Amino acid sequence: MFCPECQSEFTSDVSFCNDCNVSLVETLPELETVSWSPIKEYLGYIPAEMAKAALSDENIPSFIKGDFLSTAYGIKAWDAAGGKAVLFVPEEFFEKATSIIENFSVNN
Secondary structure (H helix, E strand, O other): EEEEOOOOEOOOOOOOOOOOOOEEEOOOOOOOOOOOEEEEEEEEHHHHHHHHHHHHHHHOOOEEEEOOHHHHHHHOOOOOOOEEEEEEEEHHHHHHHHHHHHHHOOOO
């Protein structure tokens, strides 16, 4: 199973990508290839979502990929033991996004 948004692959018993909030599909459609780059790792979803919103305000596409529990089961705690959330942007937006994230104040 695959997420049509972030293109992550899941086991067959998972049917929903909680990171992208969409149902999974059996195969990915032919899409334009986008090279996603990790921009920052956060200790939880709240600061990652705040940073993603700041990028969205600047029309920079992004997605958050969580750890296994948050991705598979939708557990998005602030900082569950060992929990993390990684913010990704397309490579062509990396420099501009880095500048925005560096100026974005989240204690993390």
